[in-house]
Amino acid sequence: xxxxxxxxxxxxxxxxxxDDPAVWITHAMKGQGAELGVVLRGNAVCYSIEGQDASGISxxxxxxxxxxxxxxxxxxxxxxxxxxxxxEEDARERGITSSAFMPGLKPITRAALAGLFAEYDQIWNx
Amino acid sequence: MSDKKAxxxxxxxxxxxxxxxxxxxxxxxxxxxxxxxxxxxxxxxxVSLPFAKQAQHPNAVHGNDLAEENxxxxxxxxxxxxxxARDNGGELDWINCGLxxxxxxxxxxxxxxxxxxxxxxxxxxxxxxxxxxxxTR
Numbered sequence: 001x002x003x004x005x006x007x008x009x010x011x012x013x014x015x016x017x018x019d020d021p022a023v024w025i026t027h028a029m030k031g032q033g034a035e036l037g038v039v040l041r042g043n044a045v046c047y048s049i050e051g052q053d054a055s056g057i058s059x060x061x062x063x064x065x066x067x068x069x070x071x072x073x074x075x076x077x078x079x080x081x082x083x084x085x086x087x088e089e090d091a092r093e094r095g096i097t098s099s100a101f102m103p104g105l106k107p108i109t110r111a112a113l114a115g116l117f118a119e120y121d122q123i124w125n126x
Numbered sequence: 127m128s129d130k131k132a133x134x135x136x137x138x139x140x141x142x143x144x145x146x147x148x149x150x151x152x153x154x155x156x157x158x159x160x161x162x163x164x165x166x167x168x169x170x171x172x173v174s175l176p177f178a179k180q181a182q183h184p185n186a187v188h189g190n191d192l193a194e195e196n197x198x199x200x201x202x203x204x205x206x207x208x209x210x211a212r213d214n215g216g217e218l219d220w221i222n223c224g225l226x227x228x229x230x231x232x233x234x235x236x237x238x239x240x241x242x243x244x245x246x247x248x249x250x251x252x253x254x255x256x257x258x259x260x261x262t263r
Contacts, residue, residue, distance in 0.1 A: 032245035126261040
């Protein structure tokens with residue numbers, strides 16, 4: 001069984017969770033032997049950019065350490081052998097060209113999505 | 127895989143915030159009435175759906191006392207769905223993500239809810255005819 005994780009909701013609770021829960025569960029299931037691919041669409045295409053820094057939040061005397069590292073979490077998906085696609089049109093609408101993607105990420109057009117979906121048994125829309 | 131449909135749902139939202147919970151529980155209700163094998167992986171805020179300490183309240187604005195208001199509680203809906211599934215020869219296996227339970231202090235769930243991991247979501251999905259992710263927005 002192969003499942004494609006289509007992730008669009010981005011930066012929703014990343015400070016509190018120290019990650020994106022859809023990306024996190026992809027890592028967790030991969031660790032359990034799952035066969036997975038990922039498509040970043042909508043605002044989640046912004047996860048394709050290296051060098052994001054969400055550190056520094058504090059409330060009163062509480063200094064929050066260990067901020068989310070969304071770029072690292074995406075790059076490590078690639079390191080684990082997971083195909084990570086980024087929808088080019090969604091990136092372009094946000095001023096991001098595919099040349100700015102981190103190494104290993106795969107640009108894909110909206111028109112090519114149907115063909116990609118056909119390669120998977122289930123499509124999970126996060 | 128048996129001739130009875132097997133469906134997996136993953137839900138991310140808690141109760142009383144938006145329409146997604148009622149919608150997905152209505153879908154599960156249909157599956158339960160058909161005797162399907164249903165798995166639910168409650169992820170993130172959804173682990174609060176079967177929280178046992180949910181309580182009804184009266185509503186002075188509505189002019190209703192406790193009994194008249196009969197305030198909806200997700201835990202009761204889930205218990206009813208579990209019973210419906212059993213009564214129709216199916217089952218509803220409700221799995222609460224353990225880490226999500228811990229960070230929210232939601233360990234006190236109704237009977238029939240079990241604690242699990244993302245590996246349970248994967249195994250349920252692998253044994254299902256299809257999977258519906260109801261992500262939060």
